[in-house]
Every structure is written in C-alpha cells, then in structure tokens.
Amino acid sequence: MITHEDMADMIREASLSVFSMMLGLEFEAGRPFVEEDPPGPSEGVLALIGLAGTWAGSGTFSCSAEMARRISSSLLMTEYESINDEVLDAIGEVTNMILGNVKTALEEKLGPMGLSIPTVVYGRNFTTRSMAKTSWTVVPFRLDGDTLHVHLCLAPSREAKRVSSAGEHGRAFLTLMQ
C-alpha cells in the first residue's frame, strides 16, 4: 500500500539528497500537492522517466530554462549560456538520480521495479498528456525565487490488479485515488 504522502516523502528525500550532494545547492522543499492533470510547463525543460513493476507509472522533473542552466553549471562546473546537449544530458541524469532513488524506496513497499532511460524535452508552448487516469503527486522545490517540480504518477499495473483484485493492491489503489 502506498499513499500520496509516502510518495511525496520519497521524492523530497531523494531530491534534496541529489541537490545537496551532486549540485551543492540548498533547495527549499515546498508543500506537496496532488494534481489531476498531467504535468507540463508551457515552456522550459521537462525530463520523463517510466517505472514498471507490480505498480507502474511515470515520474517527471520540470524547470525553467534558466534553472536548467544553473543546475547543469553546478553539476558540471561549467557555465552554460544556453540550453544545449550537455544541459539536457545533465537534467536527464539529475532526474535519473532522483527517480532512481525514489524507485529504490518504492521497492521496499512494492517489490522490484524497472526504470526507463530518461527522455528530456526542451521548448516553448508544449503540453504533455498521459494515458494514465491516476492523479499525480507533485513536490515543488524553490531556490532564489525560481521553482522546479518533481511529479510522480503510480498505480497498480494491470497484471497486479488482476492477481490481487480483492487484496492489498486493490485497497492500495483506492487509497491512492482518494
């Protein structure tokens, strides 16, 4: 069984650890919230990773272009004036580290999971859509007036629901949807 609060705690702990150890930046974690619509800033950088196991879903990391350059500069100790391949690669890796550690925490409750290779998008006026009908757990992080968001959307996979329709996974799904 897993709740939005559990997922928010995992995201907060993993993100702050990555920001502090790899970037040397002290972000402030904001209040987590639940979003019914899929994530997608109208502009900036968005990295997406898929998770699969008895529960499956997606995680995203989204921020402004300016924040993406700042994060990449801190990670690679190089100043970036614009968004280039190195910046997109750095954001993909930061996302991989955050959601990889979230995955490890999730595995203690949900069993083994797989993690996809990150996909990173940069642009303006783009929107994203998910086929999932599950709400998203969102945790904002602030630094010097700019905010980035980590989103996580997770639900029992079809196989797990079939096996345990009257069991714990079924109850957990209802908890998640409340």
Next chain:
Amino acid sequence: MPLDVLIVDDSAAIRKILHRVLVQADVPLGHVYEAGDGVEALARLKEFRVGLILSDINMPNMDGLQLLGALKAQEETKSVPVIMVTTEGGSTKVMEAVNLGAAGYVRKPFTAEQIKEKLAGIL
C-alpha cells in the same frame, strides 16, 4: 605506474564528473577512456587494456550487469576491478553485482569522498 581507466555511463555528464573525481582523488592517472554502454565498452576493450572500470548499471543496448558478466567471462578482462556507480540501490541489484564479481558499489548521488574511499580499498 599510471592507471588507465574506462568510465562506462550513458550520461556524458556523469562521465565528466567521474573523470574529475579521479583527478581529485590523486589517482596516478594514465588514459581515461569513455563508453556510453556495455557494447561500446567491450569494443573499446578490444583496442586497449585498462586497470580499472567504473560502470553504470542502467544503460541502453547492454546494461552494466551484462557488461560485468561479459568482462568476468573473458580471460583478458576478468581480473580488472569493476566498480558499479549507479542509482540502482536495491539489495537484489547489489547482490547480483557482487555475485558477478564487482569490486565495489557506489550509489548515485555520490560524493567525491565516497569514490575516493572505494578506490583506496581496491587500488
């Protein structure tokens, strides 16, 4: 004697960071080679020999555990120490890496100090 190292990770950012950490760790470095996945790593190891390999696990084409298995199955590479540097922190993956012959395991995110400590125990 200078140590030649192969860094295997699909992220150029992590390859760059690990290279920097090796320099900071005062390792007597020779050549530092890079590969983006296990297939590329095996191809590079046909061209040259190294004394240490740092490898990610989650990579396209051939992941780090498959690479580790292939390295330990080859006479020329089976004695080269391999340190896994990865976000995979689950006990199953760690045990799999240890059973395959990994010399060390470092979880991302990492500090330069953690990498240095791991190297000190191996080199």
